[in-house]
Amino acid sequence: MTGTRHLARLILRRDRVLLPIWVLLIAALPASYATTYAELYPSAAERAAYAATTAGNPSIVALLGPVHGDSVGALAAQRAGLLPLIVGLISLLVVVRHTRAEEEAGRRELLGATVLGRYAGLAAALLVTYAADLLLGLLVAGGLVATGLAAAGSLAFGLSVALTGIAFATVGALAAQLTESAGGARGLGVGVLGVAYLLRLAGDAGGTEWLSLLSPLGWAQRTRPYAGERWWPLALLAGLAVLVGVLAFRLSARRDLGAGVLPARLGPAAAGPALAGPWGLAWRLNRVALLGWAVGAAALGAVLGGAAEAAGDAVRGNEAAARLLERLGGSASVAEAYLGATLSITALAAAGHGIQAALRMRTEEAGQRAEPVLASGVSRSRWLLGHLGFALLGPAVMLTVTGLVTGLAYGLSVGDVAGRVPRLTGAALAQVPAVWVLVGLAVLLFGLLPRISVGAAWGALAACLLLGQLGAILDLSRWLLDLSPFTHTPQVLGGPVSAPPLLALTATAAALALAGLAAFRHRDVPT
Incomplete structure (x- = not known):
């Protein structure tokens, strides 16, 4: 000892x-x-x-x-x-x-x-x-x-x-x-x-x-x-x-x-053509995590969709509970307000997967595996964009699966599959731009401040979770709630979809990611 x-x-x-x-x-x-x-x-x-x-x-x-x-x-x-x-x-x-x-x-x-x-x-x-x-x-x-x-x-x-x-x-x-x-x-x-x-x-x-x-x-x-x-x-x-x-x-x-x-399982003697570029390498590194998150999202969607009608029954007649659900999940029916609130929590989980995929670059760099790749014909931009692609794609896939399965389970419980599946899928996909903002922030931190990137990126996700879960309950100030990108996501289940917030969130995510790319191209890579 x-x-x-x-x-x-x-x-x-x-x-x-x-x-x-x-x-x-x-x-x-x-x-x-x-x-x-x-x-x-x-x-x-x-x-x-x-x-x-x-x-x-x-x-x-x-x-x-x-x-x-x-x-x-x-x-x-x-x-x-x-x-x-x-x-x-x-x-x-x-x-x-x-x-x-x-x-x-x-x-x-x-x-x-x-x-x-x-x-x-x-x-x-x-x-x-x-x-x-x-x-x-x-x-x-x-x-x-x-x-x-x-x-x-x-x-x-x-x-x-x-x-x-x-x-x-x-x-x-x-x-x-x-x-x-x-x-x-x-x-x-x-x-x-x-x-x-x-x-x-x-x-x-x-x-x-x-x-x-x-x-x-x-x-x-x-x-x-x-x-x-x-x-x-x-x-x-x-x-x-x-x-x-x-x-x-x-x-x-x-x-x-x-x-x-x-005993460790030996891999193939030679790499396949899929590993010939940075995209193939990023896919190899992220595929298991993406599959696991997608399966988990499907299971969660099935449970949430099946519980929506009972959750609505549990608070129906309680005006205070109904108002709280509407603040969290939109102004639709109580059951759909419940689904809106739970989808926002699922979006935070999807953001966790996106941050994990983005921070894989830091893991590769700290493990001194990035430097040999960058010493070859792979540019820094291509290497970073390969990982960024999966950091953006993974949450989108996860939320799509969640929306589809949630809509299917809820539709079966109320006898309206054709109407609920597209509605719930759209509500889930509306969370994607907010998720991308946190992914872009993780990329910026990796490019600009790599040593604190892991703690700061997960800290930002924790802050969003805290604001989302306790903000409406504690009636926090609006300016404080606005610090979370999820506050600006339109409530698809509670009314018409507004495009400007989604476009603004997407533009913010792109700006953060591009700034991170520029910073990474001009800093040292430890060897």
Whole structure:
């Protein structure tokens, strides 16, 4: 363990921007949900009707999990049902970033040549991630208590979120020992998380509790905050973390540095014609991520479309809730206002994919793979435009798939497929220019300020998420809301489409991307 403390300080310094952003942002959400439910459903009868409608819709239960009561706390806990999944994903990626990615880049071997213990790198990554998850859990619990909810239920929910993050951080540590590449470790870890979510989804939606109990995400929701708390699921999550962690440390001591336990699959001896140019290379690097995001978008669209009518029924008759939905999703029917609000959240996810694809250029540059390509006949402009093309195309594909599947599911539920599919697809595509603005900003940061590009680009996305989710609820100033490009997206489901905002957003995205290209052409590329 020699050097663990110093490596932990290094990780904290490298993540000094991203770590506080995601901790504080996620910690604020449950308290905001509790405040909203207390304002929208002040009477017990209104909350009971809402809970009954929610519990009776398999799509909502599949997306968020079961509701275990009709109190404000129980409703807020169900509304925040995706937080354990999100925290587990972030924790997993953070551990892979500071373990396998460091080995792949050669930095861990360099540090290992000093006085550094064999377990120090893995231990430091896990300690920092565990500390962040526990801090997040305490902040979540404290925020819920500050809204007037019971301390026991708040603590149960906060710990369920924190321990889920810890469990999947340890899964990320194990995946980092099994594979030779950071991409493979991420894929393996995210695959395990996806299987856990599908088990939880199938068990809750189908009423098969034993299936949900096979999933750590199902354990987290069985703590039943504010509805007769159960503490044994927390012990299961902690036990899983311990068992997987011990296995990860044992494997780390038995493998060679830079190698994985699982043998690497050899590629073809010669590259195909598709890799003859920068576009083919960009496609090769981004195709798996694009496919994964598209499949996830289709699954999300099916759930959202199937839940729209029930969501409309749940708030129908509640003027305050209907007005809030209209502010978030447009002035159409309540169900379509719900779809408009959820499509805006999907657009943020699509922006995350676009930013990830754009920042792949920074990954290639930092890994010293960009310089050999640029030393050949490939110009900087062609190389950057190849990656930019997929950063722009990927979100468009993702939102198209979301709109199509959402429209199909909603159309089937109301008996109007022909009318709903084009309407929902258009509403999803209207979000594309706003997504492109964030992609253009990421390209500008890469070209102008590459060292802070990763943290700043993801920070901009987090700010847009915060403004979009809490702006209407907190009634923030208009000038502050206007900082988000998604504020300027026309509400297609609430009225006629206005072309000028879409054109202005597209022009802004183009200007940012061109400025980033110009800056990249005139700066040094590290070798």
